[in-house]
Amino acid sequence: MNKAKSIYRKNPEVSRLLIIMLLWLIFMMFTQAEKFFTGRNFLTMAGQFPEYGLMALGGMLCMITGGIDLAVVGTANMASILSVYTMIHFFGEDGTMPMAFSVVIFLIAVLTGVVVGSINAFLISKLGVPPILATLGVNEFLTGLCIVVTNGSAVSSFPKQYCDFFSGNFLGFIPRRLIVFIVVAIIIWLMLEKSTYGTKLRLYGTNAHVAKFSGINTTALLFRTYITSSICAALGGLMMLATYSSARADYGSNYTMQAILLIVLGGVSPNGGKGKISGVITAIVLLKMIESGINRFRSVSTYYVTLIWGAVLILALVIDYFSQKPKKTK
Amino acid sequence: MSQSLLKAEHVKISFGNVHALRDVSLEILPGEIHCLAGENGCGKSTIIKIISGVYQRDGGTIEFDGKKLEKISPIDAINMGIQVIYQDFALFPNLTVAENLALNTELASRKKTVSWKNVRKIAEEAVAKINFDVDLDEKVEKLSVAQKQMVAISRALMSNARLIIMDEPTTALTKKEVNSLFKIILKLKEQGIAILFISHKLNEVFEISDRFTIFRNGEMVATGSTKDLDDKKFTYYMTGREFNDQIFVPENMSEKPVFELKNLTLEGAFEAINFSLRRGEILGITGLLDSGRTELALSMFGLKPADSGEILKEGTPIKITNPRDAIEHKIGYVPEDRLSEGLFLTQSIGDNIIISEIDKLKKKNGQFDLKKRDEEIKRWVAELEIKTKNPDNPATTLSGGNQQRIVLAKWLACNLDVLILNGPTVGVDIGSKHDIHMVLQKLAKQGLGVIIISDDLPEVIQNCNRVLVIKNGKIRSEYDTQKVSEQMIIDDMM
Numbered sequence A: 001m002n003k004a005k006s007i008y009r010k011n012p013e014v015s016r017l018l019i020i021m022l023l024w025l026i027f028m029m030f031t032q033a034e035k036f037f038t039g040r041n042f043l044t045m046a047g048q049f050p051e052y053g054l055m056a057l058g059g060m061l062c063m064i065t066g067g068i069d070l071a072v073v074g075t076a077n078m079a080s081i082l083s084v085y086t087m088i089h090f091f092g093e094d095g096t097m098p099m100a101f102s103v104v105i106f107l108i109a110v111l112t113g114v115v116v117g118s119i120n121a122f123l124i125s126k127l128g129v130p131p132i133l134a135t136l137g138v139n140e141f142l143t144g145l146c147i148v149v150t151n152g153s154a155v156s157s158f159p160k161q162y163c164d165f166f167s168g169n170f171l172g173f174i175p176r177r178l179i180v181f182i183v184v185a186i187i188i189w190l191m192l193e194k195s196t197y198g199t200k201l202r203l204y205g206t207n208a209h210v211a212k213f214s215g216i217n218t219t220a221l222l223f224r225t226y227i228t229s230s231i232c233a234a235l236g237g238l239m240m241l242a243t244y245s246s247a248r249a250d251y252g253s254n255y256t257m258q259a260i261l262l263i264v265l266g267g268v269s270p271n272g273g274k275g276k277i278s279g280v281i282t283a284i285v286l287l288k289m290i291e292s293g294i295n296r297f298r299s300v301s302t303y304y305v306t307l308i309w310g311a312v313l314i315l316a317l318v319i320d321y322f323s324q325k326p327k328k329t330k
Numbered sequence B: 001m002s003q004s005l006l007k008a009e010h011v012k013i014s015f016g017n018v019h020a021l022r023d024v025s026l027e028i029l030p031g032e033i034h035c036l037a038g039e040n041g042c043g044k045s046t047i048i049k050i051i052s053g054v055y056q057r058d059g060g061t062i063e064f065d066g067k068k069l070e071k072i073s074p075i076d077a078i079n080m081g082i083q084v085i086y087q088d089f090a091l092f093p094n095l096t097v098a099e100n101l102a103l104n105t106e107l108a109s110r111k112k113t114v115s116w117k118n119v120r121k122i123a124e125e126a127v128a129k130i131n132f133d134v135d136l137d138e139k140v141e142k143l144s145v146a147q148k149q150m151v152a153i154s155r156a157l158m159s160n161a162r163l164i165i166m167d168e169p170t171t172a173l174t175k176k177e178v179n180s181l182f183k184i185i186l187k188l189k190e191q192g193i194a195i196l197f198i199s200h201k202l203n204e205v206f207e208i209s210d211r212f213t214i215f216r217n218g219e220m221v222a223t224g225s226t227k228d229l230d231d232k233k234f235t236y237y238m239t240g241r242e243f244n245d246q247i248f249v250p251e252n253m254s255e256k257p258v259f260e261l262k263n264l265t266l267e268g269a270f271e272a273i274n275f276s277l278r279r280g281e282i283l284g285i286t287g288l289l290d291s292g293r294t295e296l297a298l299s300m301f302g303l304k305p306a307d308s309g310e311i312l313k314e315g316t317p318i319k320i321t322n323p324r325d326a327i328e329h330k331i332g333y334v335p336e337d338r339l340s341e342g343l344f345l346t347q348s349i350g351d352n353i354i355i356s357e358i359d360k361l362k363k364k365n366g367q368f369d370l371k372k373r374d375e376e377i378k379r380w381v382a383e384l385e386i387k388t389k390n391p392d393n394p395a396t397t398l399s400g401g402n403q404q405r406i407v408l409a410k411w412l413a414c415n416l417d418v419l420i421l422n423g424p425t426v427g428v429d430i431g432s433k434h435d436i437h438m439v440l441q442k443l444a445k446q447g448l449g450v451i452i453i454s455d456d457l458p459e460v461i462q463n464c465n466r467v468l469v470i471k472n473g474k475i476r477s478e479y480d481t482q483k484v485s486e487q488m489i490i491d492d493m494m
Helices: A002-010 A012-036 A039-048 A050-064 A072-091 A099-126 A131-150 A161-166 A176-193 A196-206 A208-213 A218-244 A255-265 A277-296 A304-324 B044-051 B074-080 B097-108 B116-128 B145-157 B175-190 B202-208 B231-239 B293-300 B323-328 B338-342 B349-360 B370-383 B400-412 B430-445 B457-463 B486-493
Strands: B006-015 B018-028 B033-037 B059-064 B067-069 B082-085 B163-167 B194-198 B211-216 B219-225 B257-266 B270-278 B282-287 B308-313 B316-318 B331-334 B418-422 B449-453 B466-471 B474-480
Touching: A002 A012, A012 A277, A012 A304, A039 A050, A039 A176, A039 A277, A050 A072, A050 A176, A050 A196, A050 A218, A050 A255, A050 A277, A072 A099, A072 A131, A072 A218, A072 A255, A099 A131, A099 A161, A099 A218, A161 A176, A161 A218, A176 A196, A176 A218, A176 A277, A196 A208, A196 A218, A196 B349, A208 A218, A208 B338, A255 A277, A255 A304, A277 A304, B006 B044, B018 B044, B018 B211, B033 B044, B033 B175, B033 B202, B033 B231, B044 B163, B044 B194, B074 B082, B082 B145, B097 B116, B097 B145, B116 B145, B145 B163, B145 B175, B175 B194, B175 B202, B202 B231, B211 B231, B219 B231, B231 B430, B257 B293, B270 B293, B270 B449, B270 B474, B282 B293, B282 B430, B282 B457, B282 B486, B293 B331, B293 B418, B293 B449, B323 B331, B331 B400, B338 B400, B349 B370, B349 B400, B370 B400, B400 B430, B430 B449, B430 B457, B449 B457, B457 B486, B466 B486, B474 B486
Parallel strands: B018 B219, B033 B194, B033 B211, B082 B163, B163 B194, B282 B449, B282 B466, B331 B418, B418 B449
Antiparallel strands: B006 B018, B006 B059, B059 B067, B211 B219, B257 B270, B257 B308, B308 B316, B466 B474
């Protein structure tokens, strides 16, 4: 028991989510075992969460600085629309795209991320705009731009080779979107834990003023952070493109709040200075399991999903409160 | 005056398994100025909170005015005439002086409407008691620290106070302001009000108090008449250690200056500052709070770049427009306010130490060299004798003196040539203060150029070989500390 306690203390953010996950799995075992515990269901889940999972991974970095990135969805749609128009430009609406051209698609996403992230970081670090306003403004601007370019409708006539490939599986069972997610997660883990960036990021988030007094190049740090977040979001957009096989200005519009929920649930402090990638990844997987589990019940409408996510967030915060509550003092 | 006003005996209290007060006694006579001293964490604040009803004691007796008190609630304490002026004054910053003063009376009258005429009258009466000249319609947040304190004192006097407790009232005040505070305290004494004055500054204790009590680690170690106390005894009671303060005498000073300022000017802060600093020297810079001394420090470190003039390092002009430039030229800065400018409080001691040298802790492939990081942390924790069991603990777990050592360690790890310290021992207890002074003297002897900016004149005289006095942004005078008295410096500062 004591050993379990010490493991819990060491990593409370992940532990509390694992407890909730375990309870949920037990519940599913008793109610929907034959529908939920199938390989296919798990593969479906693994193919779906990378879209917003990527947004959460990048947004996590911004939140560790004490900021926030509300422009993730706008960035994602911008990237996917730009990609689609590029495909149409080179190969026509019903041409064939050579697979190697996917590299260009990914480059477009990265470039979109660099541009959007730089704008965010410029507004925040140079003009002193609060991150919540800067990124909200950029998000509205990007969404508006996408609507104007597409006339508000979905673009679905374009070469589908990219979509077919990335909505498919590697070796027949590993979703390729999951592989993209894992690669990005590893890169971010390396940044946070194996490079000096992670330490600087956490310290900056604790107190930006002291960071300046300590000689940290705070402008460069913010540029790096918001650019990384926007690149992640743009890659999330590419995953959405693969799933929906079309691009539209308002796809995934609820993903912004979802990503923030996942970040906070994963134990990242909205005040900055604290956060681990393991927590966020656990939160991503947990919420997908809950969403997918609910969908197995015919009598429960999918409208309940949002409600239950909210409940999970509150539950996690309550567990947190009781596990951190200081011993009673006189 | 044989009967005491407040008599606390064998008071005990513990929080969890921490014994904050083991067994302390405190006796205050009517109308006396009593000084309670002790290092950080000795239980000074705890006893105040027990007397004022915030905490309930676990054992011991408390008498006020001859009556035994079983349980004290904050309201009881106020009704008996006990008023506490905390360090943060507990004022409403967004309200005016008059509103702050009249609020309690107005609330107690239970009227639904406010009579502004009445508010003014109450406030005027309150400030008149201490001849405090202030614009009653000014918002409290716009006042200086000293003025806020006067508002708090005026408020305390409104309710027939018999004992006023002041928790380290002089920490944020300039010398001049301390003097006027002391005048007011003496005036209150004339009116028969007893003052319990919490301080760990030796000179204040001697200057103002009739009697003293000293706590150490939750126990009372001494009490008596201030007349019978001297420097040596005071420090011994406070720390349980004996110190031999060493006067700094520079050794191995370099021939050529390592750091020079030529006509450095920042509009509205300071102008035409010239000085040079050699390796092995400790240069003191002193002046009043608004003399421009802090702005000068910030300019030398690139946080407020100067408008004109030159900074020279080893004889060559350098440009310092941000802290990174300064660090690149091996100049470090220990800021004035450790808590808001010097430390990442909730982060680990280790990260706080290595943050400024972090870019040098990379492997060839750009990865963070975690092994080297741990070695550096271990090295500096040992070198500066930072008292921690585990450097992964957050900086908040340490005392003020040890926190200041972290800030020092952070800069020493950068292998500096010049270290600028602004108020290096503000809010640090005597033991740590002594240790920090010894560290600075040792570093200077090893060839570091040190600049100490401080208005703690004994500190400057003891630890610097030269001192510059700044007034209104200009260098007023320069002295050899061996040949100067505190009074001479004060005369130049004012």
